[in-house]
Amino acid sequence: MNRLFRHIAAAAALLTLIGAALSCSNDEGCTGNRSSIPLAGFYSSQSGSKIQVDSISVYGIGMKGDTTIVDHAQLINQVYLPLNVADTLSRFVVRYDAVNLAALSLTDTISVTYKPIPYFHSEDCGAMYLFDIVDYSTTNVLIDSISFSTMHIDNANKENVRIYFRTQEEDEQ
Secondary structure, three states: OHHHHHHHHHHHHHHHHHHHHHHHOOOOOOOOOOOOOOEEEEEEOOOOOEOOEOOEEEEEEOOOOOOEEEEEEOOEOEEEOOOOOOOOEEEEEEEEOOHHHHOOOOEEEEEEEEEEEEEEEEOOOEEEEEEEEEEEEEOOOOEEEEEEOOOEEOOOOOEEEEEEEOOOOHHHO
16 A cells, blocks of 8 residues: 555656656746847948848957847848846947948947846746836947937847938948
8 A cells, every 4th residue: 555655656756857847838828928138120321211230240349258249230220139137237339330331430329228127927937037228328439329219128129229220321332
């Protein structure tokens, strides 16, 4: 009887472990994006229209290891700007790598001040950080300005930031 009880207890423990493992990989109750990372789109400051920027690199400064986000990217129209949850200020450098600009070593720096907010989403999704934007600024080498569509960054997969670049319109050439 004692041996039967141990086998039943062992089987119950095994089933519990299998059930727990399966529930950890289950995303049914969880939204797909578990990270709250601002998505920045690129726009022309002259026309306000969405543009593609050629040959840029973007990296975070002041973060552990200074994070490279994009390296010599060709023709991109948006980039994620991950905020450092261990701080309240993140800064990003945009380096212009196009042949006619690279020799000039031109860069812009985007600074974002925020309040990180720990948030428990659900048992399926676990915890994540949300961010309330407090302030933001940019240098103005080739970036004219930036704007946030919302001052609260959550895990919705949408563009939160607009970066307006000075562009030369076709008829100005």
